[in-house]
Amino acid sequence: MAGLNPEQRLAVETTEGPVLVLAGAGTGKTRVLTTRLAHILATGKARPWELLVVTFTNKAAREMRERITHLIGPSAEGLRWLGTFHSVAAQILRRHAELVGLKSSFTILDMDDQERVLKQLLEAANIDTKRWTPRSLSGMIDHWKNRGWTPDTLPAGEDFANGKGKGLYAAYQARLVSLNACDFGDLLLHNLTILGKNPAWPRTIGGGSNTSWWTSIRTPTWPSTCGCGCCRPPPATSAASAMTTSPSMAGAAPRWTTSSASSGISRARR
Ligand SMILES: Nc1ncnc2c1ncn2[C@@H]1O[C@H](COP(=O)(O)OP(=O)(O)OP(=O)(O)O)[C@@H](O)[C@H]1O
Numbered sequence: 001m002a003g004l005n006p007e008q009r010l011a012v013e014t015t016e017g018p019v020l021v022l023a024g025a026g027t028g029k030t031r032v033l034t035t036r037l038a039h040i041l042a043t044g045k046a047r048p049w050e051l052l053v054v055t056f057t058n059k060a061a062r063e064m065r066e067r068i069t070h071l072i073g074p075s076a077e078g079l080r081w082l083g084t085f086h087s088v089a090a091q092i093l094r095r096h097a098e099l100v101g102l103k104s105s106f107t108i109l110d111m112d113d114q115e116r117v118l119k120q121l122l123e124a125a126n127i128d129t130k131r132w133t134p135r136s137l138s139g140m141i142d143h144w145k146n147r148g149w150t151p152d153t154l155p156a157g158e159d160f161a162n163g164k165g166k167g168l169y170a171a172y173q174a175r176l177v178s179l180n181a182c183d184f185g186d187l188l189l190h191n192l193t194i195l196g197k198n199p200a201w202p203r204t205i206g207g208g209s210n211t212s213w214w215t216s217i218r219t220p221t222w223p224s225t226c227g228c229g230c231c232r233p234p235p236a237t238s239a240a241s242a243m244t245t246s247p248s249m250a251g252a253a254p255r256w257t258t259s260s261a262s263s264g265i266s267r268a269r270r
């Protein structure tokens with residue numbers, strides 16, 4: 001704590017409710033996140049495996065783990081829910097795969113596998129794969145998944161190959177289930193479906209690319225009834241107050257803002 005400026009300290013000490021930290025490159029955002037984690041652990045508000053810590057990239061996840069380990073020592077190994085959105089989503093999906101028709105041993109298809117499956121489906125539907133390529137269909141499906149749309153919820157205006165989009169998407173999803181497989185986009189989409197299937201898990205879903213998953217995480221609403229003992233869920237958060245402050249770090253021009261929106265850390269309920 002000693003090395004933090006007042007705004008950073010405020011963000012670290014605000015442990016009830018969401019906190020949004022907006023600050024420029026290299027100005028100490030990660031220091032806030034890692035210190036906030038250490039503070040939550042040191043004050044006994046949560047144990048390492050009750051913290052959900054998500055990043056966009058593997059590099060950022062590695063950096064977070066290293067820096068938290070530096071702060072709290074070996075107990076950082078208990079941070080089992082620290083990773084990228086996709087890796088955390090994959091772990092959750094392994095535990096609840098049956099809710100989306102998969103077995104926990106499912107495989108994750110790479111782009112080539114995905115296009116191979118799509119090519120077969122396009123050919124089976126007598127669609128010219130030169131004009132309507134597997135790659136373009138793959139891109140389209142990825143776009144739909146990033147918006148949280150399943151074949152059933154695909155908006156009417158969304159299409160591929162003159163009216164065949166929805167059917168192809170449904171056939172692709174069915175094929176993946178028969179292969180006990182999913183693609184990268186499914187990691188997030190299936191998590192939304194799993195949350196949606198459990199009425200005890202209220203949530204807000206919305207937004208564009210990948211933000212539906214983000215929204216579901218930042219909305220403090222995971223199940224209180226999940227018995228798996230690991231995706232023990234967040235946070236009955238109370239509304240946090242918004243605070244806007246000025247920069248005070250040496251050499252750091254950007255404005256520091258801490259407000260009540262989201263952070264990369266959710267504290268799980270005991
Ligand atoms: N209040 C502070 N006083 C002095 N040094 C600080 C302070 N906050 C952060 N630093 C140092 O500034 C450097 C950058 O911090 P940090 O990596 O947390 O920034 P960041 O905003 O996450 O950067 P990036 O945009 O690259 O992700 C680190 O060496 C960190 O220890």
Ligand SMILES: [Mg+2]
Nearest residue numbers: 026029030031
């Ligand atoms: Mg950083």
